[in-house]
Amino acid sequence: MIIALFKKEFTLELRRKSVVSGLLLYLFSTAFICYLTFNLRQNLVTPLVWSALFWITILFTAVNSVAKSFIGEKKGRDMYYYSIANPSSIILSKILYNFLLCTLLAASGYILFLLFLGNPIYDKLIFGTLILLTAMGFASSLTLLSSIAAKANNSTILMAVLSFPVVISILLMAIKITKNCIDGLGWDASWDEMLTLLAINCLVTAVSYLLFPYIWRS
């Protein structure tokens, strides 16, 4: 059931190519604006500025891309899913799909930043793991919040308001590990933070899994 729903998300996305390309363009424009604003003076992008710009860009792109997973759905389609699938497989398939989407966006964001703003990251393997873990955290926390926001008025503003305080703990860990990667520290330095990030992910996924049926019912 989860796999069928996941496949459905995927085919829907491939049919509406404008959405993914829109998100990629969003990412591109943000990275390009960062490049242009910092282009005025060379050497202004210190490694820490790089990491701040990178994570802000990724956060906003992730919020925008995950927000559409429930807000974009048509009214009648909700009812249809409700009648054929149980809520826990819906949320899990959406989380899985958003995880892939966030990973794709974060990876392409990294490539864009590499092109425009240079590469301060020493250890690419740790950074890659970090991107995977952060994408998982964003996907699991933002999917539930987007389903809450979809039920309320002015949902796009609400999505940002609800999600920022919740994802801050994930972001704090990510920034710390990024700093370790920039300083060229190995696995032992980032191990604690990685484990904390993983624990936060598990917690958030478990809570979304438990709570989603209550939102779905209304």
Place this chain on the structure above:
Amino acid sequence: MTKNWWKIAAVILLIYTVVAGFLMGVPRLVIVNETIRALYFHVPMWFGMVIMFLVSTLYAIKYLRNSDPKNDILSVEFANTGLLFGLLGIFTGMIWANYTWGSPWHGDPKQNGAAIALLVYLAYFVLRGSVDNAEQRSRLSAVYNIFAFAAMIPLIFIIPRMTSSMHPGSGGNPGFNMYDLDSKMRMVFYPAVIGWILLGVWIATLRVRTRNAEEKILEIEDYA
């Protein structure tokens, strides 16, 4: 009278806290000096806030289980009181930091964590404001309440312990165990914590009673 013993206890404990907190002797310490008395007023605010938010979350879980609007009102009002305690905690902390750290906002991990925790609950009230249907509002906000509380646990209890901080009791700085070897401060601190928490519960129950009364009035007006 027998049901209200805890309210009397709250009043007595808080009078004791204020009198003893300002008059009793405290250890002389460099930099901290007399500001150590903030322990009786600032620290219990955080105990109170966490307990209020915990109770609010428990009522949110209860609401999801049986959809009784009474639980929703309890959950909201405990969150409201928790927010009040959090704001007071931040302000008392800022007064203390102004004298010991030199500026009211120092960007300390504990200060940032507290500010984020308050943002979460402010977002909760924004969410409540933007849903029209009463039942849906209760349900969505209950879900957000539980989710936010779970997301707040690492923020308040884990991350501040991993980072270095200038706050007493963390990052190698002495907590109150080390300030006070003869345990004199405990004689005021523990009653203060209990007193402030009881006051919080009292405020919350009063607000719940006014809300229930308002709803009853609306019901009667609808009939008339």
